[in-house]
Amino acid sequence: MRLGYSLFFCFLLLLVQLPLSANYTQSRDSLLNLYSSMDEPDSAAFDVLIKLSKNYSIVNWDSSIIYANKALKTANKMGNKLFVAQASSRLGSAYNMHGEYVKAIDYYQLMGAIYDDLGHKGGTAFYYNVMGVLHRKIKEYAKALEYYNKSMELQLELNNKEMVIGLYNNLGNLYWDMGEFDKAMSSHMKCLDYKKKVNDKSGIANSSNGIGGLFEEMGEYDKAMEYYIASKRLYAELEDIRGLCYSYSNLGRLSFLKKQYQKSIVNCDQALDYAKRLADIELLMKSCNCLSMAHEKMGNTGMALGFYKRYVAIRDSSNNDAVNREIAKKEMQFKYQKKAAADSAYNAQLQKVKDAELRIQETQLNTEQQYRYVLLLMVLLLLSSAIFVYKRLQVARRQNRIIKEQKGIVEKQKYIVDEQNKDILDSIRYAENIQNAMLPVEEHVKKLLPNSFVVFKPKDIVSGDFYWISEQNGSIYFAVCDCTGHGVPGAFMSMIGSSLLNEAVNEKGIVKPNNIFQEVRKGFKDALKQTGQQNEQKDGMDAVLCHWNRKKKLEFAAAYNPFIMVRNQQIQEIKADKQPVGVFLKEEKPYTHHELEVERGDMVYLFSDGYSDQFGGPRGKKFKYSLFKKLLLNIHDMPMERQKLILEDTLEQWQGDENQVDDILVMGVRF
Numbered sequence: 001m002r003l004g005y006s007l008f009f010c011f012l013l014l015l016v017q018l019p020l021s022a023n024y025t026q027s028r029d030s031l032l033n034l035y036s037s038m039d040e041p042d043s044a045a046f047d048v049l050i051k052l053s054k055n056y057s058i059v060n061w062d063s064s065i066i067y068a069n070k071a072l073k074t075a076n077k078m079g080n081k082l083f084v085a086q087a088s089s090r091l092g093s094a095y096n097m098h099g100e101y102v103k104a105i106d107y108y109q110l111m112g113a114i115y116d117d118l119g120h121k122g123g124t125a126f127y128y129n130v131m132g133v134l135h136r137k138i139k140e141y142a143k144a145l146e147y148y149n150k151s152m153e154l155q156l157e158l159n160n161k162e163m164v165i166g167l168y169n170n171l172g173n174l175y176w177d178m179g180e181f182d183k184a185m186s187s188h189m190k191c192l193d194y195k196k197k198v199n200d201k202s203g204i205a206n207s208s209n210g211i212g213g214l215f216e217e218m219g220e221y222d223k224a225m226e227y228y229i230a231s232k233r234l235y236a237e238l239e240d241i242r243g244l245c246y247s248y249s250n251l252g253r254l255s256f257l258k259k260q261y262q263k264s265i266v267n268c269d270q271a272l273d274y275a276k277r278l279a280d281i282e283l284l285m286k287s288c289n290c291l292s293m294a295h296e297k298m299g300n301t302g303m304a305l306g307f308y309k310r311y312v313a314i315r316d317s318s319n320n321d322a323v324n325r326e327i328a329k330k331e332m333q334f335k336y337q338k339k340a341a342a343d344s345a346y347n348a349q350l351q352k353v354k355d356a357e358l359r360i361q362e363t364q365l366n367t368e369q370q371y372r373y374v375l376l377l378m379v380l381l382l383l384s385s386a387i388f389v390y391k392r393l394q395v396a397r398r399q400n401r402i403i404k405e406q407k408g409i410v411e412k413q414k415y416i417v418d419e420q421n422k423d424i425l426d427s428i429r430y431a432e433n434i435q436n437a438m439l440p441v442e443e444h445v446k447k448l449l450p451n452s453f454v455v456f457k458p459k460d461i462v463s464g465d466f467y468w469i470s471e472q473n474g475s476i477y478f479a480v481c482d483c484t485g486h487g488v489p490g491a492f493m494s495m496i497g498s499s500l501l502n503e504a505v506n507e508k509g510i511v512k513p514n515n516i517f518q519e520v521r522k523g524f525k526d527a528l529k530q531t532g533q534q535n536e537q538k539d540g541m542d543a544v545l546c547h548w549n550r551k552k553k554l555e556f557a558a559a560y561n562p563f564i565m566v567r568n569q570q571i572q573e574i575k576a577d578k579q580p581v582g583v584f585l586k587e588e589k590p591y592t593h594h595e596l597e598v599e600r601g602d603m604v605y606l607f608s609d610g611y612s613d614q615f616g617g618p619r620g621k622k623f624k625y626s627l628f629k630k631l632l633l634n635i636h637d638m639p640m641e642r643q644k645l646i647l648e649d650t651l652e653q654w655q656g657d658e659n660q661v662d663d664i665l666v667m668g669v670r671f
Contacts, residue, residue, distance in 0.1 A: 046074050046083055053090050064094045085114040085123060092130070101134050108134070125154035129167060132174070141178050148174065165194040165203070172210070177619060181218050188214060205234035205243055212250060221258050228254060245274035245283050252290045256297075259569075264294040284314050296638060432461050435491050438498050440469045448476050451670035453644040457610075457651075458663050464490020465608045465663035468501050474550060477505055477513075480667050481543040482561065482608035484582075490663065496527055497541050497581075513545040513557035514591035517581050521588075530583040540582015544606045554598045554671075557591045564629065565596075566603040566636040571629060598671045603636040610664035611647075616654040623654055643668055 049071035056064040068090040075083035092107035108130055115123030128151035135144035148171050155163045168191035175184035188211050195203040212227035228250045235243030252268035255261070268290045275283035288311035295304035445452060448471055456467065464483040469476070479501065483493035500523035504516045524530065524540050542560035556563055558576035565572045577592055598604075612625040631650060635643045647666060 043078075043080075043083070046071055046078070046080075046087075049074060050086065050090055053094065061094065061098050065091065068094055081114050081118060082120075085111045085120075088114070089126075096130075096134065101138050105131065105134050121154050121158060122160070125151045125158065125160070125163065127151075128154065129163070129170070132170060136170075136174050136177065139177075141174060144174055145171075161194060161198065165191055165198075165200075168194065169207070169210075172214075176214060176217075181214065185211070185214055185218075201234055201238055202240065202243075205231045205238065205240070208234070209243070209246060209250065212254075216250075216254060216257075221254060224254055225251070225258075241274055242278060242280075245271055245278060245280065248274065249283060249286050249290070252287070252294075256290060256294055259297075261294045261297045265291060265298070268294065281314060281317075285311055288314060293634070296642075435462050435466075435494065438495055439466060445469055449478065449669050451640055453640040453668050455611075455644055455647050455651075455664065455666040457660070457665075459610075459660050460487040462488060462491035463663045463665075464494055465610065465665040466494040466498055467665060467667055468498055470502070470505050472505055472509070475511075476548045476550065477516075477545065478548075478606075478667070478669070479543055479545040480561070480606035480608060480665055481541045481581075482610075482663070482665070483541040484539045493539060493541065496524065497543075500524065500527075501545075511547065512593060513547050513555055514593040516545060517543070517557050517559060517591045520581050521583075524582040528583075538580075538583055538585065540580040540584075542576075542608070543581050544576070546604070546606070548598075548671075552597045552599070553595070554604075555593065555595045557593065559591065561606070561608060563594070564605040564607075564632065565598075566605075566633060567599065567601075569633075569637075571633050573629070600671065601637075602671045604669045604671070605632055605666065606669075607666040608663065610662040611651065611666055613662055614651065614655055614658070614664070615661060616656050616658045620658065623651075640668065640670070 049067050053064045053067035053071060056067060068087060071090065072084065072087035075087050088107045088111040092104045092111065095101070095104035095107065108127060112124065112127035112131070114120075115127055128147045132144045132147035132151060135141075135147060148167060152164065152167050152171075155167060168187045172184045172187035172191060175181070175187060178184075188207060192204065192207040192211065195207055208227045208231035212224045212231065215221075215224035215227065228247060232244065232247035232251065235247055248267045248271035252264045252266075252271055255264035255267055268287050271283065272287035272291065275287050288307045292304050292307035292311060295301075295307060439456075442454075445454065448469055454467055456463075456465070458465070464485050464487070465481065466483070467478070467480050469478040471477075481494070481497050483490050483497055485493060497520065500520040501516070503523065504510045504519040508519065510516050510519055521540070528539055530539070544556060544558045544561050544563050546554060546556040548554050556574075558574060559579060559581045560576050562576045563574040565574075574594055577589070579586070579589065579591075607628075609625075612623050612628040614623050615621065616623065631647070635646050638646070651664070
């Protein structure tokens with residue numbers, strides 16, 4: 001009961017003092033809170049709230065959301081549907097900028113429903129466009145296309161040329177994401193035509209640059225060069241330093257792809273100068289990396305190494321994201337404060353809000369008497385509440401005792417689980433030691449294949465990918481294998497596969513790779529008791545196995561994974577048999593025997609599918625096999641260790657913050 005009386009008197013004191021000592025601050029935020037809660041708010045309050053939400057979107061996302069919500073409440077009080085639509089749009093924009101796309105869609109749908117109800121075609125067209133943008137961001141491409149087309153239909157009807165231009169650009173980017181390059185090119189060309197009609201030189205330059213990038217991705221380098229040069233000329237005319245930097249960077253990269261290495265160096269040098277003036281980390285990295293690769297091709301080893309070191313130093317310094325974000329935040333706060341100080345219209349609206357405060361204070365005296373009458377009623381309620389609270393506290397104490405007992409049980413169970421996890425992890429670490437002992441040591445690989453390298457990155461601690469090498473009767477056998485699964489199950493399969501290869505080559509003396517695969521297939525079936533029934537686990541491996549007689553003859557077999565050789569700047573790909581080394585539900589056929597004469601300088605690559613299947617890049621997509629082949633062609637004539645370093649560095653940059661999706665293994669051998 002004493003607790004109940006204490007609560008009562010504290011609450012009574014609070015209620016008595018609150019109306020008598022209310023001293024509303026003169027700050028902008030509190031005044032706007034009061035003004036937006038008035039019985040009859042006007043458009044001035046709404047405009048100020050919308051403006052605050054936009055300004056805060058630069059420096060404080062939470063405050064931007066708060067003011068947008070206040071604007072929405074004010075619009076609802078006024079019963080103004082257009083204001084409700086505008087406030088909903090502001091909330092949608094704020095959530096979109098913060099990456100909360102589902103919430104953004106909810107508010108934009110509210111806006112769209114109002115515009116549709118009012119028959120406001122311009123607002124409805126804007127709604128369709130922004131919904132297309134959001135659905136593209138969440139990769140729902142079919143819906144994004146549907147919304148863009150609806151918006152385009154209305155904008156053409158309204159003859160809104162500026163929005164039509166933007167929509168063609170949006171459609172082009174969407175088709176690009178979908179891999180429909182012809183449609184992407186058509187949309188970007190229409191966008192460019194519109195910009196030419198209105199003589200938007202900056203827009204023409206930007207579109208030309210984008211079209212050049214699309215032609216480059218399609219492999220049409222001459223057309224890409226034409227558009228890059230056109231955009232560069234316009235940027236020079238406009239004295240647009242950033243645009244010129246991007247243009248020279250694009251020209252440098254494209255010249256490298258066309259094997260015009262001296263031109264690549266000239267363009268990248270110019271891009272590097274502009275990037276220094278802009279202090280743009282990303283452009284500095286691109287320029288240094290391109291210069292390193294171009295000088296390497298020209299035989300300028302010292303210059304190549306120097307630019308590569310600069311590239312690595314810039315890349316490492318840019319990783320301090322926390323510092324970069326703080327700098328950006330300071331800059332945005334400065335811009336916001338400068339804008340707010342210069343905004344005389346805003347100050348006029350703020351003075352109007354202060355006048356509203358005086359009217360509110362006048363009504364305060366009339367409400368104080370009502371507060372005291374309410375207090376009398378509260379006394380009776382608090383007395384009964386105090387008794388109820390006291391009884392609930394007794395129940396709570398009993399419940400706390402039970403909770404503590406249960407907590408002790410949970411902590412004990414957690415300890416047991418942690419110990420079990422530790423035992424499991426220790427077992428996996430031990431399995432890693434076993435698997436590492438099974439893999440060939442680097443000295444042994446270098447002894448048998450002096451000009452070679454291996455890139456090996458397990459997804460988990462242990463791997464389903466493995467590489468294998470052996471010497472028999474003066475010949476060298478080497479293989480890259482990708483077993484079913486990864487982690488511990490994949491590691492078990494890799495140990496079985498390695499043992500079966502050793503047995504077929506070293507013990508049974510089988511010579512031809514296709515016959516070795518046939519023997520390993522039998523071994524997998526016997527070891528795993530596979531009969532080919534539909535309900536069985538389909539375990540085995542994809543692999544490429546080579547037999548080299550240390551002279552010119554190279555024999556090999558390929559199961560699912562292809563074989564690649566680069567000779568005289570030309571890439572040759574031998575397709576693999578479409579069946580694994582293991583049980584196969586369809587008709588099992590003999591593996592194909594391949595044989596070729598190798599020449600001095602030939603470069604051979606064996607690999608699993610982990611590298612090309614890795615997600616990453618600016619759009620979070622797969623690296624793709626076609627891009628992987630281009631990379632191998634670009635680096636094939638470099639030293640082995642440099643090739644390995646570039647493959648690892650390219651993979652790291654592409655992957656970024658994405659998780660590794662599979663084991664990764666690449667072997668390169670030069671004859």
